[in-house]
Amino acid sequence: MNLAEILKGNSAAEPAWAEKGGVFWMNCEGCPVRDVAKAMHDVGARFVTITAYQLPASEGFRLEYHWDLQGRLLGFAFQITGGSIESIYDLCEAADWIEREVHEEYAIDFTGRRYEPLLLREGQTPGVNLRETAPAAKPAPGAEQKEAAR
Numbered sequence: 001m002n003l004a005e006i007l008k009g010n011s012a013a014e015p016a017w018a019e020k021g022g023v024f025w026m027n028c029e030g031c032p033v034r035d036v037a038k039a040m041h042d043v044g045a046r047f048v049t050i051t052a053y054q055l056p057a058s059e060g061f062r063l064e065y066h067w068d069l070q071g072r073l074l075g076f077a078f079q080i081t082g083g084s085i086e087s088i089y090d091l092c093e094a095a096d097w098i099e100r101e102v103h104e105e106y107a108i109d110f111t112g113r114r115y116e117p118l119l120l121r122e123g124q125t126p127g128v129n130l131r132e133t134a135p136a137a138k139p140a141p142g143a144e145q146k147e148a149a150r
Contacts, residue, residue, distance in 0.1 A: 023066065023075040036065065036076050037088040037095075045069040047094040052102045055079070061108060084109040 017024045028036060040047070048066040055062055060081035065088075067074045078085060087110035088095045099110045 023073045025075045025077065028076050031076070032086065033063075033065065033076075033078055034086050034088060034091065037091045040067045040069070040074075041091060043069060045074065047088075047092045048073070050095070050098045050102055052106050052108065054106060061106060063102070063108070080108065083107065084111050086111050087113040089113050 017026055019025075037047075045067040046069075048068055051064040051066070053062045053064075058081075060079060060083075063078045063080065063085060065076045065078070067076075085108065087099055089099055089110070090112070099113070100115060102108050103110060103115060
């Protein structure tokens with residue numbers, strides 16, 4: 001599938017768009033993220049952001065890439081299980097900041113790029129801020145009051 005040709009309307013294939021919450025999503029399963037970024041560039045789309053979600057159990061992460069094309073918000077979702085995805089920073093400089101944020105917050109590596117020092121807390125390791133871990137044990141009811149009385 002040549003995504004750029006489909007987006008330009010120069011292909012017999014019809015894209016499978018589904019509108020949800022004001023975003024038009026295309027099922028682009030199996031498309032490399034860099035191919036999507038190149039196609040968006042070729043049709044003059046403007047990169048907006050990446051939204052990251054940690055999936056339950058060991059299912060990995062869902063990264064949603066958002067692009068604006070002539071006032072329409074287009075979305076492409078990618079599920080990753082290995083903790084890395086190709087960077088699009090060299091194709092789209094606007095992705096720099098959000099790739100670094102996602103890297104810091106979820107320890108997802110965007111391959112093919114170097115990172116500046118961490119932004120949120122210098123000296124911290126990536127993923128300590130938003131990645132879910134096992135819940136900590138809760139103190140017994142009233143334990144805080146007993147501790148304060150000592």
